[in-house]
Amino acid sequence: MPELPEVETVRRGLLPVMEGQLIVRAEVNRPNLRWPLPLGMADRLTGQRVLGLRRRSKYILADLASGESLLIHLGMSGRMLISGQMMGDFHHDHPALQKHDHVVLHMAQGARITFNDARRFGAMDLLDTGTADAHPLLASLGPEPLGNDFNETYLIGRLKDRNTPIKSALLDQRIVAGLGNIYVCEALYRARISPLRKAGALNKATVASLVPLIREVLLEAIEAGGSSLRDFRQTDGELGYFQKTFQVYGKEGEPCETPGCSGTILRTVQSGRSSFWCPSCQR
DNA sequence: ATGGGGGCCTGCCGGC
DNA sequence: TGCCGGCAGGCCCCCA
Numbered sequence: 001m002p003e004l005p006e007v008e009t010v011r012r013g014l015l016p017v018m019e020g021q022l023i024v025r026a027e028v029n030r031p032n033l034r035w036p037l038p039l040g041m042a043d044r045l046t047g048q049r050v051l052g053l054r055r056r057s058k059y060i061l062a063d064l065a066s067g068e069s070l071l072i073h074l075g076m077s078g079r080m081l082i083s084g085q086m087m088g089d090f091h092h093d094h095p096a097l098q099k100h101d102h103v104v105l106h107m108a109q110g111a112r113i114t115f116n117d118a119r120r121f122g123a124m125d126l127l128d129t130g131t132a133d134a135h136p137l138l139a140s141l142g143p144e145p146l147g148n149d150f151n152e153t154y155l156i157g158r159l160k161d162r163n164t165p166i167k168s169a170l171l172d173q174r175i176v177a178g179l180g181n182i183y184v185c186e187a188l189y190r191a192r193i194s195p196l197r198k199a200g201a202l203n204k205a206t207v208a209s210l211v212p213l214i215r216e217v218l219l220e221a222i223e224a225g226g227s228s229l230r231d232f233r234q235t236d237g238e239l240g241y242f243q244k245t246f247q248v249y250g251k252e253g254e255p256c257e258t259p260g261c262s263g264t265i266l267r268t269v270q271s272g273r274s275s276f277w278c279p280s281c282q283r
Numbered sequence: 284a285t286g287g288g289g290g291c292c293t294g295c296c297g298g299c
Numbered sequence: 300t301g302c303c304g305g306c307a308g309g310c311c312c313c314c315a
Binding site for chain 2: 034075076077100117118119120121162163164168271272
Binding site for chain 1: 306307308309310311
């Protein structure tokens with residue numbers, strides 16, 4: 001599901017109805033998502049003001065006045081949808097509860113934020129804001145790909161001696177946190193690197209070239225509101241548009257878009273995930 | 284330590 | 300129309 005650009009799109013969509021706003025009621029409709037929901041979750045959210053809304057990798061963190069933070073992960077199929085938002089001087093109505101609406105936050109201004117997740121690979125937890133980085137789900141994450149700690153020197157160091165394919169290495173959240181299957185495929189295409197190449201066998205210049213291209217593809221995707229294939233929606237239910245810009249993802253059998261390249265996009269399964277790539281211009 | 288595979292869930296799509 | 304296999308944007312866990 002949602003990779004970094006989709007999660008960032010969701011965060012930005014939630015900002016106007018969450019940041020600085022009060023949660024007047026929380027509905028928790030089942031005891032677990034991927035894991036059990038935290039004990040007393042509804043009570044710990046009720047009456048809390050949201051001081052800030054952050055993103056770390058593919059996680060959203062809502063910092064509460066209580067000193068706790070609500071951790072949200074969308075898994076593969078998770079959505080955060082806003083209804084009843086003030087538009088001009090009237091409220092839109094709230095739709096009836098849908099299948100898989102697992103958690104609903106009722107905000108003081110009238111907005112309602114619904115977490116819907118059909119496959120329930122998503123997660124929520126409450127943790128102390130001050131020690132959020134030590135949370136088991138966050139503790140071993142690598143640097144943010146859009147941050148300064150992710151740079152050419154760092155990536156060269158991390159990939160050196162790695163025997164795993166570059167595709168798998170970039171999906172490893174301990175190396176860089178936030179990439180998923182789509183954006184790894186697209187970044188490798190832009191860098192003209194075969195997903196099958198061993199990470200440690202790439203020369204330094206090749207690895208270095210990946211850094212700005214990863215940033216570029218992520219920034220373009222954020223700009224487009226993410227990618228919508230099946231499940232992903234922005235918080236207003238709108239689709240993202242970056243899927244229109246895919247150059248390889250989901251394009252098995254289609255001609256390569258690189259000018260002058262006569263290759264055909266292949267789908268190769270690597271450790272259970274599809275890699276889409278052009279065997280002619282990605283080496 | 285490292286790399287690969289299984290499993291968690293539900294829904295959708297294509298083929299028969 | 301119905302059933303079945305395959306596939307899906309993530310990630311933890313276990314095994315060799």
